[in-house]
Amino acid sequence: MDEKAYFTESQTTKPTELHCPFCRTSDKYDLRWLLRKKKDRLPGGADERDRARFQKAQSYMVLLEDKVACKNLRCRKRFDISGVKTMAFLSDQGGLPKGD
Numbered sequence: 001m002d003e004k005a006y007f008t009e010s011q012t013t014k015p016t017e018l019h020c021p022f023c024r025t026s027d028k029y030d031l032r033w034l035l036r037k038k039k040d041r042l043p044g045g046a047d048e049r050d051r052a053r054f055q056k057a058q059s060y061m062v063l064l065e066d067k068v069a070c071k072n073l074r075c076r077k078r079f080d081i082s083g084v085k086t087m088a089f090l091s092d093q094g095g096l097p098k099g100d
Contacts, residue, residue, distance in 0.1 A: 005043045006057045007036040011064070016084055018068065023075040031081070032064040037090070059090040 013030040020026075037059045042051060063086040067078045 006054050007038055010035045018081065020070040020072065020075060021079055022077045023070060023072050025072045027071045029068050031084070033061045034064055035061050061088045061090065062086065
């Protein structure tokens with residue numbers, strides 16, 4: 001069974017403060033994340049190996065963007081997102097992780 005069968009996928013945005021390396025201004029940017037929440041129960045047709053993998057699976061988020069455009073109208077250059085984790089595991093309560 002494919003691992004994608006264990007999760008429901010959706011996209012979300014999370015604001016993060018980033019600093020442009022070119023003009024040195026900081027601003028809040030809405031970064032897109034892929035949210036994969038673990039399903040409540042195992043899909044049908046699973047064997048013992050699938051049950052063990054489902055038991056270990058956790059909900060998590062993956063960053064979809066690797067570059068953003070500066071919001072400063074004079075700069076507008078694209079820069080790499082640094083200092084932000086590209087993957088974050090969600091808590092057992094199912095909420096989004098705190099921070100940033």
